[in-house]
Amino acid sequence: MGITDLLLLGKEADLGSERGVSCDGALPSPSDPDLVERANQARSSLGDRAMILGHHYQRDEVIAYADIRGDSFKLAQAAADNPSAEFIFFCGVHFMAESADILTTQNQKVILPDLAAGCSMADMATAAQVEDCWQELEKLGVAKKTIPITYMNSSAAIKAFTGKNNGAVCTSSNAMRAMKWAFEKGEKVLFLPDQHLGRNTAVLSLGLKLEDCVIWNPWKPSGGLSEAQIKMAKVILWRGHCSVHGRFTVENIENVRRVLPQVKVLVHPECQHEVVARADVVGSTEMIIKTVTDSPSGSKWAIGTELNLVQRLARENPDKEVVFLDKTVCYCSTMNRIDLPHLVWAMEALLAGRVVNQIKVDEQVALQAKVALERMLALP
Ligand code: 13P
Ligand code: SF4
Secondary structure (H helix, E strand, C coil), X not given: CCHHHHHHHCCCCCCEEECCCCCCCCXXXXXXCXXXXXHHHHHHXXXXXXXEEEECCCXXXXXXXXXXXXXXXXXXXXXXXCCCCCEEEEECCHHHHHHHHHHCCCCCEEECCCCCCCCCCHHHCCHHHHHHHHHHHHHCCCHHHEEEEEEXXXXXXXXXXXXXXXXXXXXXXXXXXXXXXXXXXXXXXXXXXXXXXXXXXXXXXXXCCHHHEEEECCCCHHHXXXXXXXXXXXXXXXXXXXXXXXXXXXXXXXXXXXXXXCCEEEECCCCCHHHHHHCCEECCHHHHHHHHHCCCCCCEEEEECCHHHHHHHHHHCCCCEEEECCCCCCCCCCHHHCCHHHHHHHHHHHHXXXXXXXXXXXXXXXXHHHXXXXXXXXXX
């Protein structure tokens, strides 16, 4: 009896784990005429024991198999709320899969179909750099008044640092609530690693001044800041950004307003401050989709976020005009690493008794990171 039969019968199978395997040469070709049939077959053979989570930036060919599509907050919640799914195929990027592993039970396994699906913004802060920064704040006597908030787009080790130091995780859909919560507990916020989300939240959502924020450059001694600057700042922003959202400019907004009268500009809060300040609506990927979907027929939208999402939104709303804010095409290259061949490869490997590309966070790290993630899930 093969693993397929065992899975179909719902019996326990002795599945080996192959952490770190990226692809063992068995990756189907994208032009394989049987690829969709293989994907359908594998998905139905795995049944309820597997759940597929798909971030909104995923390709259509992958999203077609997602049991739940969402922004990073919704997917974290879905992972936490589905303890009966033994295997979670996370179609998104590495930090999201780590969070899913932390929020699921010991019996569940999280699989990232391509281990190269990382996030360049998350890589802009290492745990060692963040510890150095904290030590500096301790030396100046400000760490005890500072609450660290880390964006979901960060490693598990940074989430653990945040949990250990009375802080919380946030996503783009609850950054304002997380920062408010932090200011109820302390006098300063250390916001990691996206300077734009941090600044946009502090200034545009909470009404702080631009001068209340300083930027910590991890590559410079003392973050490139003087003692006075650190002591005066209300928000210490890590010098990180998203290269996809960093491309949108004020000029893009002016151009689209010129060529499409009455267009509404809707952007993700990872965009630069000047862009977000001039947009009509700002929100997470989930909020962007909901806003356009709920808008009246005939409305016009210029969207500043990743292109897979925008193209799908345009197709799903043929009664509205949905355009990409920039003229230059821009996908998130790491999100795009997950394609149907990798998903089929990972599902078929599981059916053959091999768990490939399992994302497993170190137990100690997971414990502290979970504290920070649960604080986020409990935000009002
Ligand atoms: P969302 O939480 O809005 O899905 O954003 C995640 C992300 O990586 C945006 O670049
Ligand atoms: Fe990371 Fe930017 Fe891609 Fe989001 S869009 S996953 S922040 S690189």
